[in-house]
Amino acid sequence: MRVVLGLLDANAGEALVLGEDLSRSKEMRRKVGVLFERHGLYERLTVRNNLDHYARLFSIPDRQRKVGEVLEEVGLEERGDDMVHTLSTGLKRRAGLARALLGEPEVLFLDEPTSSLDPQAQKDFRTIIQDLSAKRRMTVFLNTHNLDEVQRICSRVAILDRGSVKLSGTMEEIRSPKSIEVEVVLASEDGAREAVSRLLTDSRVMGAERKGSTVDMSLRSPLWVKELVAWGLDIKEYKIRNLSLDEVYFEVLGQGVTA
Known part of the structure; x- marks a missing residue:
């Protein structure tokens, strides 16, 4: 995924997002949101202060309104003034998702988003992602080893092995058995x-x-x-x-x- 995001150079071939190589286009990177396994927030700041900080870095207009909007989208409107270090792992992951949504991304990249979460937190996070994708008409790129999760929420799937795509298609297509x-x-x-x-x-x-x-x-x-x-x-x-x-x-x- 880091190659796709332009964070690492590819050994061969190319990876395009929205038709562009993200390593060469700063403008295109603004259209992409990313949530890695680590949430990327400052533990000793409140959730709201974290989001305001990133909104300022991203030059997002009307920061206060936007921060309130993404907090509501991830179900943290009542926890915005809590220090990040006081949150559970699941809520920290949601706060990280809110940060990734600040720039109104057209494509959202998620790297193992439900790893280390308890079953209820996993279910809640999946529901948020599905609702966001439908509401924003946003493409969500999910990188995960949790195949049950893929089967639950993804419409298209690619199976990779050692950097090569072995199979890709809609869920219905790749689950069509040879027998x-x-x-x-x-x-x-x-x-x-x-x-x-x-x-x-x-x-x-x-x-x-x-x-x-x-x-x-x-x-x-x-x-x-x-x-x-x-x-x-x-x-x-x-x-x-x-x-x-x-x-x-x-x-x-x-x-x-x-x-």
């Missing part, structure tokens, strides 16, 4: 055994595995419930399972999940 993963629950284990025997003779079935009365199968093309019923199988449940982003990640990188 159709189906779980079928039958009325009995005997029925499940019979199902596996029948399934493995069908050219559409890449694999089938029985676990008790449940059969997991991978299909090249759809195999419908009515076909299974026509075979005389007593089916209690049939569901198509979508791949999780974790599964896509490990499939793309060719790695197994390890403890």
